[in-house]
Amino acid sequence: MHVPDGFIDAPVSVATGAVAAAAVAVSLRGARRELSDRTAPLAGLVAAFVFAVQMLNFPVAAGTSGHLLGGALAAILVGPYTGVLCISVVLLMQGVLFADGGLTALGVNISDMAVVTTVVAYAVFRLLVKVLPRRRSSVTAASFVAALLSVPAAACAFTLIYALGGTTDVPIGKVFTAMAGVHVLIGLGEAAITAFTVGAVIAVRPDLVHGARGLTKPLQLRTADGSTVSVPAAEPAPAAARSTRRVRLAGLVTALALAGFVSYYASTSPDGLEKVAHDKGIDSKEKEHAAKDSPLADYQVEDVSDARISGGLAGVIGVGATLAVGTGVFVVLRRRSRGTEAG
Template identity: 65%
Template sequence: MHVPDGFLDAPTSIATGVVAAAGVAVALRGARRELDDRTAPMAGLVATFVFAGQMMNFPVAAGTSGHLLGGALAAVLVGPYTAVLCVSVVLLVQALFMADGGITALGTNVTLMAIVGSVVGWLVFRGVQSILPKRLSMVAPAAAVGALVSVPVAAVAFTALFAIGGTAPVETKTVLTAMVSWHVLIGIGEAVVTGLVVGAVTAVRPDLVYGARRVLATRTLEIRKVGAA
């Protein structure tokens, strides 16, 4: 989903740049509440994993590409604010050193993949988690659903930006069809990867999974009640 330079007009690129800057600023403040001495190293590992996953690109339409986003995975593992920062750093490195996504389109890519991908993935995860049994085994399935939904939603968001300020001689309907169809498939793959990774980490170190904290807190309260009785 890396958007190249010149694919969106200047006003749209500037607007997404402002949104991206504001989103990263909010994430910087919010990440202070999510990170501690144990989870900070996890953020680095998550950024590395997302970087590797995004290196596998699939051509979609009119110069755009599709790949794993990693926002939902990062949000569940290290928290939504930290996830925005992790994915943003990955996108910055890719744009500066690997020519993957344009410099002028960096704000657009951060908005779509770091902000939309992470926030939507997290909100869907929390929504699914709220209706599933409060067990650690349910964290991975909820994360998988969040990943599945976040990818095509980001694709739709890109299409909306293209409809506003797209410069390529391609009809918006064509872009929407190509982006959504491809990213539904990519979303399925991302759901599988996210579910497996979150499940593996949760099975070994659930205390390091941000999305499992609410479940762990519930279990702690139950243990204390039993001990008190």
């Protein structure tokens, strides 16, 4: 759902840029409370993983594909504020290095794909985990529903932005119907990927999943007079609490394999927005990307003739760059938070 340059006029692009900047500023402050010494490097890995999975377009209908947006996954794994930053880093890397998503539309994309998906998904997720039984399977089920709803929510948000600043004269009703319809199908893929990933991490290290915090009920002891006393659950052993190396290594290897190898087999059909834009004429005023001459444009390495190798190298470079930038941002945030706490 990466919006290119030319879809949205300048005033609305500027306005969404301001919204995106404000959301990132709020998230930078909020992420300081969510991040710990263990989770700061993992947040960078989540950004890199989302980048990798976004390269895997999957078919959803005749001539249409979809890909992960990632807001739900990031919010549930590392928290909503950190999740907004994760997706923002991914969008920035894609726009600057790979000419994917317009640079003048960066505010639109962050507002839609980072803010809307994360806020909607996490709100739905928290509501569901409060009413569902307190068990790991409930977290996975809540992740599925939250991710499913976040995608059509982003489609509706794009429709609203287009209604305010679209550069073409297309009836808004037709845009809404087409966007909502195809993105409900894409949401099913998003939900499956999110639930599988969250379930896999919970099975190995539930203490690293932000959305699973407080999952274990406190131990209830009955006293001699019949009353009960709650005993807090024991904290994980220090060694286990510190050791995230295996999780980070497994996540990095998976991201590299997805971006460097599996991405070659992804669907080449246009994604939901591209298909709707072409069918309805929204793309008639699309502009060339400012980074179209980037050596990594369109996820291909310049001067590498073999498409499989070129795409794989581009994916590996993208994972590495996103991991480096994301980890740097989150480690710095954590250090500043630690300094504030010490002061």
